[in-house]
Amino acid sequence: MFGRSRHLLLAAAIALPTALHAGPADNSLTIALGEELPGFDGYISTSRDGVVVTRHLFDMLIYRNPETFDYEPLLATAWRRIDDLTWEFDLRPGVTFHNGDAFTAEDVVWTLTTYADPATGARSQAAVSWIDRVEAVDELTVRIVSKEPFPAALEFVAGSLPIHPAAYAQEVGLEGFAQAPVGTGPYRLGEVRGGDFTLLRNEAYFEGGGKGTPAIDRIDVRLIPDTATRIAEILSGGVDWTWNVPADQIPQLDGLPHVTAELGTTMRTAMILLDGAGRANPDTPLADVRVRQAINHAIDREGIVAALVGGTGEVIHAPCYPLQFGCVSEAAVVYEFDPARARELLAEAGHADGFTLRMGSFRDRARAEAVQANLAAVGIRVEVEMLQARASFSSWREGQIDMWYGDWGSFSIADNSAAMGNFFDGSPNDGALDEEINALVAEAARIVDPDERLAAYAEAIRLATERAHWVPMHTIVMGYAYNAGLNFAAPVDEVPRFFLSSWN
Amino acid sequence: MLSFLMRRLILSVAVVSAISVITFVLSHVAIDPAAGIAGDSATPADIALIRAQYGFDRPLAVQYLAYLGQIAQGDLGRSYLTRQPVADMILARAPVTATLAGLAILLALALAVPLGVLAALRPGSGVDRLALAIAVTGQAIPNFWAGLLLILLFGVTLGWLPISGSATWAHFVLPTITLGTFATPALMRLVRAGMIEVLEADYIRTARAMGLRERTILFRFALRPAILPVISLTAVQLGFMLGGSVVVESVFALQGLGYLAWQSMTRADMPVIQAIVLMVSLIYVGLMLLADALNAALDPRIRAAQ
Amino acid sequence: MSAGAARRGLNPGVAIGGTVVAVFVLVALFAPLIAPHDPYAQNLMMRLKPPFWHEGWDPAHPLGTDQLGRDYLSRLIHGARVSLIVGFAAVAISAVIGITLGVIAGYAGGWTDTFISAVVTTRLSLPVVLVALAVVAIVGGSLTVVVLVIGGLLWDQFAVVARTATQQLRNAEFVGAARAMGAGHVHVLAREILPNIAAPLIVVATVEIANAVLIEAALSFLGLGVQPPLPSWGLMLSEARNFMFFNAWLITLPGLCLFVLVLAVNLLGDGLRDARGARR
16 A cells, blocks of 8 residues: 555655746746845835845936946937036937836926835935935936036936836836836836736837847746845756855856856945944944944954955955945055954053953855854954844844944945945944944035045044954955846846846 | 633633733833824924824734734734835635644654654664654754755755746745754654553554454554653644744745844844744644643543543 | 663663763763864865765865865764754753742642643643744744744653653652651652652653754754854854755765764663663
8 A cells, every 4th residue: 555655645746846947948937036025116225135126127328337337328319418517318219117107208297206206215315315416307308406516416316226117117106116127227127926926018119229128028037035045046046046045065066067157256345334323232342443443353354265255355445335426445554464463552541351242244154154253352252143134234223232234335426435335324323323434424425526536435444444343354245146048247246136147 | 621621711711811911011111103194204393193093002912902902903003114004914814824834744744653653663773763863963953054954955055946936836845845854853753752661561463363464464453552642742832833944944035924024133123923823822822722722631540640 | 762671771772872962962072072174164275075984075175175165074963063053952950940830830840830830731832933033033043042932842751751750759658758757859859759750751851852852953054053163063054055055065065963962862861761661
């Protein structure tokens, strides 16, 4: 009795379709993302996964070419500077939103005005706070006026400002819009099942824009927060594409015939933020600059990069991405790996017996533990708290931890105002609350003359590193693993573009 | 019997109340609920505003009563993270957990009953030893380890079964095996012990002496009384599975209540944690009550003892 | 185990299980002396070295190294400490709680008994893993918290068994004799009753030790138990998940340790129970 049923069970198991999707057979793509999206509103969902999905559902006025970094037409066909404060955009005619509404200047005016208003709650205020007002010159021409001269304006227009349909969004309200979004992008939202959802190709997507014409008919997005499970799904073929694969798994994954795995550069930088302002602990030892400098000396950044980052990862010395405009790395004070010096500094500061700190992190537990061991060697006991990305960042913003080993992608914007501008600004991100530096950073965002901007940022970087408010760690390499039959180019700016992908 | 049930019912209500008080106090004391609702972009002024708006500055006892009132209306609050109503989140995930637990208990019974009966029919034999060995081994394997090994073997190496998600019934195979086999040993031992005891009874020997076939004796006379204690243990095990599902759902990325509970705990999403602990406790208590009631109803000795 | 083999204290269960448990205890006690390396020492150049049954293994690390270059054998040995500390400490706490409640309930009877039985039923109605997770999530994880939480939750069987056993002894002759000679209640409880109910409670203890070890492993696996860099087997399993596809030993070894320890404890418990059963 038992023997026969066992054979039947095996036979049934072999005959089962192990993959729910057909991939190349029906021109669909199944991808696995790690973060749950609270909604599809691009101004609220600013996590990296949210940025990726937003780029598929919505368009900006301009498209920055991922290879050349040139600006190309998207929803705007031409643009010009009218004066120091004003940019004018000619809008593309004949574009429709996913629900059939026509795209006009009114949509641009409404979207930017609504989200520039702090009350709306856009999560990255740096992306919108520079906007003073938006005016429609006519149906297809629009002007954006900034409060002060803002040299990085086009970067933000291309990177952070998706356009929403005014009529629809007002009708369903912001919360409704976040659950049922409508945009002009190459994909529209299909079915939503819990954390999973489907993106369907927008048949009516306009031609001639920087994003081209999408080839893949359907993208099934699955929420798999657990890295090991995502890797398992790639191995078994349950999923066609995923990222956030640990660097040391890449060579072995790439060795498999049905998988391509590679490391892509990003503009993301990792850093350890120190709560010198004492939000988590008013008596924090981190208030003393010598303690912060000691921590900088205690961490073996070269060792961590060599062993735990992989790919093109490298140590950074300034609190920004080296290729961003305004990231003057030469101005930074460099702290060599010197545990003996660290101990000296701690003793000088009166902490020869060490103390305990809470550190939050999310990206890579091994790196967090490596830092923990480095600091333990100089007498600082660190309790590591690993959470998901958003929760981890929130714990830093809410002042619940002393140190945050996190990273920042600057929304892939190639300007230091998106890096230091988001952390030395007195916002919940700011753990230093250094008014002198904050003033310099704010001013540098306003100055038009490039050389003066560089000088201001150089001074800010010098002060920030001298006062050791951070431990600038390293650049992040992103591990991608996907079906070997997929034409996919690992993007330099960490925004995978499936509208440029296709099956072999 | 009725008074027994009434007493147990009152006790159950008291238990659930106690649990709700404990979780309420813990979650409101550990994290400032106003900060949680305000989110991480909020200024202290925003937080103070929300505290007044939601009444978090009232005495804890008053807040608890208000909380009870909300529950009575089906309002379990909103998640700090997604701002969705917790009741909706729970309803959306409950079917997955229910399916998993149901399938797991069926698997456990399907394995435990035949094995236990076979072992009882020939105590001390090879079959019996094997069954006991399986029981002892099964109880010692950590179920999350078993889950990982199953994923490695059947999911990745052999590629026979899907690894994560809950789209088709095939997705439930590995999780069910992982969860169900954990309950099998205890159930099997109970079946075996019960069967052995019954098979030694006088009336069975009489039936044998009268020449009835073994099979008839087994199914018509022995099985039913031996199964009685198993029924109530099954209810208890079903309750265990609700707790064990946290681990299994995490390993297999099944979007059920257990996974939601764990995710909320790693994100300090208090309203969700509170609601799930309350829900699961309710179900648990209900199952205990059911088990006791079944026991009392089916076993005359217990009733007589009351 | 068959009744024939269950001679007093020397049946296979007690023999094998007891020996293995004793080995684990010795390993845990002398861990710093036995372990070849410091379990916390990271060596980023020596990451993910395979164990001796793969080629390319390093003689300094017979069981390989983990993702931070820490010697796996040393971590497994120190992991025994964590598991056994949790097992014994948590069970000690729950034994004290449970036996106290059970003995008082069994001895006093009446309303005390009813009340304590209600408390026990309350505890039985709690979903243990979920409550443990919730408490740790709120309070924060550490070895101390885990021991306290598990100890505070696993006392129910102690209470039930102690109560039943005490009830059976309450009316025994030697108890009546002691009371007649003027012994106070406490004396009776401590000198007459406790020693005589010890046997079944030891069996309960072994079962609960196994439970405690598994629950700690599950909590640490979920990230809500012992915190890194402590070498808990459950935590090691969780840390190894990203690497298990190409370095399977990272999960088979800690899992095996858990399995063998719990199996041995279960065998010991079964053996003790059979030994008692054979004596009756």
